[in-house]
Amino acid sequence: MRGRPLVRRNFLVWVAALLVILLLGCFAPARFRYDSFCSVCGMRRASTEWQVGRSVFNGIESHSLFTSHSLETTPLSAVLFQKGLVSKHEHRWCFAHGDGNGVRCAVGAGDQLRNVAERREVANFVVTLVDYTDKTTTQKWVERLVDPEGPGQWRHVLSYLGREDVKTKDVFVKRLEETEAFIAEDVETMKETGLR
Numbered sequence: 001m002r003g004r005p006l007v008r009r010n011f012l013v014w015v016a017a018l019l020v021i022l023l024l025g026c027f028a029p030a031r032f033r034y035d036s037f038c039s040v041c042g043m044r045r046a047s048t049e050w051q052v053g054r055s056v057f058n059g060i061e062s063h064s065l066f067t068s069h070s071l072e073t074t075p076l077s078a079v080l081f082q083k084g085l086v087s088k089h090e091h092r093w094c095f096a097h098g099d100g101n102g103v104r105c106a107v108g109a110g111d112q113l114r115n116v117a118e119r120r121e122v123a124n125f126v127v128t129l130v131d132y133t134d135k136t137t138t139q140k141w142v143e144r145l146v147d148p149e150g151p152g153q154w155r156h157v158l159s160y161l162g163r164e165d166v167k168t169k170d171v172f173v174k175r176l177e178e179t180e181a182f183i184a185e186d187v188e189t190m191k192e193t194g195l196r
Helices: 003-026 075-082 111-117 120-132 135-145 157-161 169-193
Strands: 030-038 044-052 063-072 093-100 103-107
Touching: 030 111, 075 111, 075 120, 093 111, 120 135, 120 157, 120 169, 135 157, 157 169
Parallel strands: none
Antiparallel strands: 030 044, 030 093, 044 063, 093 103
16 A cells, blocks of 8 residues: 555656656747847847747747847948948947747848948948048948938949949049939839838
């Protein structure tokens, strides 16, 4: 008769152990990785956030345990700092893209900046602006390029301006003015039609 309470106690220990393992599995930390871009200088920040929740139960909000970040210079941010167009500042991070911990693909406004910040052609365009225009014109275009909420046409200036090399200042300035007028008209048309 003494064997029955022992069997029952062993059974309860096993059930308790199984419940603890299940709970630990459900609430074990999961990794959410994402990147962001600064809307001032175009620098990239890669982040890893360790979270509990969400990975098993979709309805449960995730809670961050800790986050690590690493900063990466992009072609655009390198040029902006080298040419003195931006100085030390507090970064304004715009979430670009992330995944993990039950999320397959999260996209934010900062994803618009990725296409600008990481393209060497855009950095070269800014160098040409510095070389061929005044500081006010250069600053105006840089602000348009790194504004994730602004009209996308400004960020796609190179497709309007053309890809061939511009050899002289006069040709570049003329084409830039024509391109600016065309894009401004396009942006205005989009506003009037309610598309932006």
